[in-house]
Amino acid sequence: MQLATATWPEVEAYLATCTGIVVPIGSTEQHGPNGLIGTDALCAEAVARGVGEATGALVAPTLSIGMAEHHMAFPGTITLKPSTLVALIGDVVGALAEHGFDRFLFVNGHGGNIPSLNAAFYEVHAARRATRPEAPGLRMRIANWFLGPAVGRLAAELYGDNEGSHATPSEVSLTQHLLPEHIKPATFSGPAPRGSFHDRHDVRRRFPDGRMGSDPSLSRPEHGARLLDTAVGEIAEAWHRLLAED
Amino acid sequence: MQLATATWPEVEAYLATCTGIVVPIGSTEQHGPNGLIGTDALCAEAVARGVGEATGALVAPTLSIGMAEHHMAFPGTITLKPSTLVALIGDVVGALAEHGFDRFLFVNGHGGNIPSLNAAFYEVHAARRATRPEAPGLRMRIANWFLGPAVGRLAAELYGDNEGSHATPSEVSLTQHLLPEHIKPATFSGPAPRGSFHDRHDVRRRFPDGRMGSDPSLSRPEHGARLLDTAVGEIAEAWHRLLAED
Amino acid sequence: MQLATATWPEVEAYLATCTGIVVPIGSTEQHGPNGLIGTDALCAEAVARGVGEATGALVAPTLSIGMAEHHMAFPGTITLKPSTLVALIGDVVGALAEHGFDRFLFVNGHGGNIPSLNAAFYEVHAARRATRPEAPGLRMRIANWFLGPAVGRLAAELYGDNEGSHATPSEVSLTQHLLPEHIKPATFSGPAPRGSFHDRHDVRRRFPDGRMGSDPSLSRPEHGARLLDTAVGEIAEAWHRLLAED
Amino acid sequence: MQLATATWPEVEAYLATCTGIVVPIGSTEQHGPNGLIGTDALCAEAVARGVGEATGALVAPTLSIGMAEHHMAFPGTITLKPSTLVALIGDVVGALAEHGFDRFLFVNGHGGNIPSLNAAFYEVHAARRATRPEAPGLRMRIANWFLGPAVGRLAAELYGDNEGSHATPSEVSLTQHLLPEHIKPATFSGPAPRGSFHDRHDVRRRFPDGRMGSDPSLSRPEHGARLLDTAVGEIAEAWHRLLAED
Amino acid sequence: MQLATATWPEVEAYLATCTGIVVPIGSTEQHGPNGLIGTDALCAEAVARGVGEATGALVAPTLSIGMAEHHMAFPGTITLKPSTLVALIGDVVGALAEHGFDRFLFVNGHGGNIPSLNAAFYEVHAARRATRPEAPGLRMRIANWFLGPAVGRLAAELYGDNEGSHATPSEVSLTQHLLPEHIKPATFSGPAPRGSFHDRHDVRRRFPDGRMGSDPSLSRPEHGARLLDTAVGEIAEAWHRLLAED
């Protein structure tokens, strides 16, 4: 069930049997010359909805804009400051907790969100303890779909070293599967530079077309379908583990 | 063109001819016994995308979660604190402005967002003047699709006094048109109480099923199609006016 | 009774019979070539004190500085960032609520404060629910003296289309009544431009002398006396309604 | 000249000859059984306006609400959190600085404001350096009217040890001079306890009627007139020194 | 006992007999041509540890970086914004209070920290009252080692007028005693300018080598030993008074 298409009495009924919720979070940022700017949000949303269908988990609306400061030298990227993203995540968790939700699985599509997610979790824990010391604890976990071991094995099988770390053929394949009408031609060839980076200008200088070690010309929609199934399977297990935790 | 399904070179090309952007903003909150929790976000997104198709405007991802503190006594509502929403809007505008966007049309689906939108605009103006006094000014406007005069006339024609002010038949019709598979039965009859309110408990006490003066049992998908067309027409004109402003 | 000229035992006695309070809020901003920079604060204070005398309501000190970013291209304007004004209002309400006040009528003299007032109210509600879920709710209302229907009718009778929307003859008349020693000559003639605006530079460009659609050369102190009486009457009724709310 | 009763062209003219401004700041807090809650704001305002008349200095609107957390166990006290007061002061200075004011004399009526004033000054300095390293520096000073040496000598002459540190006969005399219609009877006798304190409950416990070491039954309006003259004289000198600083 | 070299069971045992703690706070800022940048932190730490040894008080880690905006025109100075320092102090107090500490003695080595310390104390008090009105109060005091009367007498005896107000021979002597291997030659002679100042550039302009009215060429390690003993003695008494407060 998606929260957006449920009514409040349906949520009330859900809460009587389950106090967990899945929250997709992505980013709106450049994904190389042929990757969609919404890639990270689209992928996280698709995986989260798949998990919802597979397990009956309630799925919150996608947080589509993340922390993408390092990609800001490419037009179209939108970033939240980490402090804004932390506040946003904290408010979402806080509001849901007031309804009785206490187990949160964030299905994340963007590495740059991980620090803010972790910071937000501890802001939430600290605020809860300071103001209501006796309130029961909350449980929040991150499931990075692109870092799951099974997804990693499949990506390695499909692309080997050409997977890279940003604008990867895996994520581009997944969006090609989701939105075949938006498959863009690959006008480049070969892998992109690799390595670490600092601020936005450093990123643009080192990775002129936005790809990082990846060759998304290898992307295929049918790969995307397999990657989606694999990710949904892994994260459905994470969901069951979170619910089963003592 | 939607930003989420564009590439960065496509945005770069768009910016060469137009520095305006449409940003849909909604809410995730109770909409009465048969209205969808995502109503405000779904409607704003549909109208904004319609405007994008009609005018060629670039459409940003939907900000799906708004300021809904007053609906928090109904399960499933998510709210941002006004300060968080102000920061979120400010970051989105700020990031887009760094790419050269300077005209922003927020297509809004929720009255509760209006103060935060206005506050955010002046935070943006103030910060820009304080730190970069010579930078060119930004232009931000709100288009509340549900308050347009033509939409108002059509709603009055369809529902008269039963339109009400929250969980209206108009917005429910629009979501029925968008998502016919999610039409929920109306298990109530007649209009709901009217009047003003204070905090969340006051809202729940005065409006026990979440409707405010409305009878959404009158909603029909075919009404939604007409309302959508009307709203898109009105807001497309607002877009052209914003671009044409000297 | 004004809070500023009361003692704490007098406030303690007042609270035993009434938990409501009137809070005037204005702005310190340009009001055209002959309007006083303190117009919005002076008017709100006079109306609020009149309501206090007419009804016995306790009147808090005037919040004299508001959100006036858009007038900052005129010397002498002082503005608070919306976030600062929201914090200020929230602290004032919070402090008074700790003493037992639970009904707040903000007598407002400046349209630019409305978003911050609304945002502040929901910040207060949200913080109260998050930290003390069982505390009784607070009730906060805005009474914009210049938007009351009877005031509007009188202004239309006196000035017709020349009322305009900023540096209006109504508010200038009211300050002329209050401070006859500060009546300034009108060195202009005829109404000013009309229309909407964006940031401070845009305001200065479109409205070079600071007036917006108004002709304050029509102002007269005797008009101000009538406007004040009318506003006090309307807002005294709003005060009684707020106290009488179930 | 008071800013509130000036027009923007008058401020523009003032700035051509002087870039200094006087800002009164007080507090709204209990002042013992017969002292006015507005004492600190009323006194600061009267002194500041006196300085304005004596020197031609422009006088801003009074910041009437300060940091009074420690008096919050007495009804009617309003406090700002230090962070809010710092933001408020910073915004006021920032706005005025954008018009060209660069020398600020805060005439302060409340010891509890001093840390926030100092913190605000360094926030302003730090923000200015971080964002506009080459902008000229600002000069901000605090003049605590009740701590001036001549005022101290006069208070000692009038009250000796009965001056105390809060709800003093000096400040009560000053308000009696300003507002003879609000002179309240002294229903207590003898001095109050002395000593330091911690939070609001500690203050109420140690100083049950709100006086700290003071006997305001000694207050007389004619004392207030002398104290006002003395304070205006001292602070007028501070104003001239600030303007004359190289 | 130092907190840093204790185990948690040792702290648990300490709390069974004493709920007070000593917190050293300093600064990292220029101290003239031969003073160490860490002077304020080194001195506060040494005095606090001395108090801990003399009294059995638990000593927290030193907060080494303070509010030093005014010294920022000298390389190597690090400053926190006042708001950051307030948050830091508030978090430290808040965390310790959650363990049951309720009496805090801040041994301070830097005048510039005093406003932030005071602001932080009231932020802590206000937050505690707003969220947990019935929680017992906290008691926080500042002990400025360099302002103690006995220290002042000794400094006057040793250096007379050459003590000055920054980069003083007293504090330099204390660091010479603590770190004889870091005694730096004095390549200047005679006292430095005196007077007040505004922002960092003003400080650099008025005090070109960083000394303010001081002649630290008079510093001697053996003076430092005497100053340390004196300060420890004075502050040990303050500690006992804080514990003994009713």
Place this chain on the structure above:
Amino acid sequence: MQLATATWPEVEAYLATCTGIVVPIGSTEQHGPNGLIGTDALCAEAVARGVGEATGALVAPTLSIGMAEHHMAFPGTITLKPSTLVALIGDVVGALAEHGFDRFLFVNGHGGNIPSLNAAFYEVHAARRATRPEAPGLRMRIANWFLGPAVGRLAAELYGDNEGSHATPSEVSLTQHLLPEHIKPATFSGPAPRGSFHDRHDVRRRFPDGRMGSDPSLSRPEHGARLLDTAVGEIAEAWHRLLAED
């Protein structure tokens, strides 16, 4: 060279040849029944100073208090909220950058600091771009001494599976080497529970004595000496790489 024991002219001279700086950051938190509460700060400081000696790098004062919310159910732990730690790190970097430092190596002793460090870096980058778009970029890296490959190999050789993840024999050995007078007896035997956790109460419930999968009874001072040398060697290389980056 340590910043704390340098003078400002020495820092000025350093900056003429090197614009990099090492910043140690730790935590003040429980480290099991026999580990020191200051372990993470002590270790980071020792490693950072070792790197300074080995390479000539300037070493800033240690940030001794980190993000330790999850350990707060053990007495003596001090935590900063993530937002406070982010502000603290941002201020430190910002101040040093104003002097010309542009390469920052944070030697970190605590995993819980990593999200805040990353968030702070992007806050710094974002603020710099928003206010001074043309200013040169900053380069910040984290070196977690306990995660270096050579340290990991040595820990595995010394302790195998008994290293665990918190209150590890490695870090305890390092503090035993640094502070032999503070070696505490190990009154437990065998490894502790393993696994993940949520908030502070969950940590205390799962790990009753504070150890996580570790057996610090295996710690020896001589191990600490070897671990320190190894860590210094690894991080000295990271320092050289950071300086050599194009």
